Amino acid sequence: MIRNAALDPSLLQAFVAVAQHQSFTRAAAALNRTQSAVSTQIRRLEEQVGLRLLERSTTRVALSPAGEKLVGYAHRILSLGEEAVQRLHEHEVQGRVRLGVMDDYGTAVLPALLRSFTVAYPNILIEMTTGLTSGMVDRIGSDFDIVIAMHPAGETAGTSLCREQAVWAASDLLDIKTCNPLPVALYPPGCLFRKWALDALDRSGRTWRLAFVSHSLSAVEAVATKGLAVTVVKESMLPASLSAAGAAHGLPRLPKADIRLHTASPLSPAGSLLAAHVREYWRSPAR
Secondary structure, X not given: OOOOOOOOHHHHHHHHHHHHHOOHHHHHHHHOOOHHHHHHXXXXXXXXXXXXXXXXXXXXXXXXXHHHHHHHHHHHHHHHHHHHHXXXXXXXXXXXXXXXXXXXXXXXXXXXXXXXXXHHOOOEEEEEEEOOOXXXXXXXXXXXXXXXXXXXXXXXXXXXXXXXXXXXXXXXXXXXXXXXXEEEEEOOOOOHHHHHHHHHHXXXXXXXXXXXXXXXXXXXXXXXXXXXXXXXXXXXXXXXXXXXEOHHHOOOOOOEEEEEEEEOOOOOHHHHHHHHHHHHHHHOOOO
């Protein structure tokens, strides 16, 4: 009959050590306790569960059938206890994390994520750089700890966060059908959307001209908003001042992009917390 269902973690620790080392002597050395203390703890645990947990012989110590059943639970209980203590002290973690991200995500997505993160971990400093992420991934470790980057659909490096559809965006002030050549506002070379846009226009036979080029997302969108050019944005990031354009306007369809999380290795405790927060944020249905 079980006397007490509450298992003492210190007794479980001794039991796991003996099971691992198959020796009271070696378990005692690993735990920095005396052999008699470990033996006493095992006896108390066996009395607590009302079953023999170890089979002892002159040459070795082995788990009994009941011990085989308990050892897995013991590992889980001890691991959960360590996790609980770690979580209680996570808010005390200090450090700096260098984060790289696309300009639109840095403006529209990351502020809410970083707000919830800094509330939970006020002693972690986030240094965020926005811009073209194609060159940031190669600088992980030297200049960045974490990069949220855009890739062609099907990329396997890093951790997948979401998939985005690239779309043409223009103001109602611009008559796309009659523009010849089509004025385009894009980002500098190295931008995936720039390459996709110009390649798609060339394949479709649509003549075009670069009307505006800038590293600034807001500047590019401002030019498009005034009806001076068409641009390319993520469908989820389409600003209210612009409308999606497509086949009805004589524009070719654009590909999908994968947004993936890249991290340095090894990653600092502060960086690990932010990376976990990013993954959890994108898994949340309420995002």
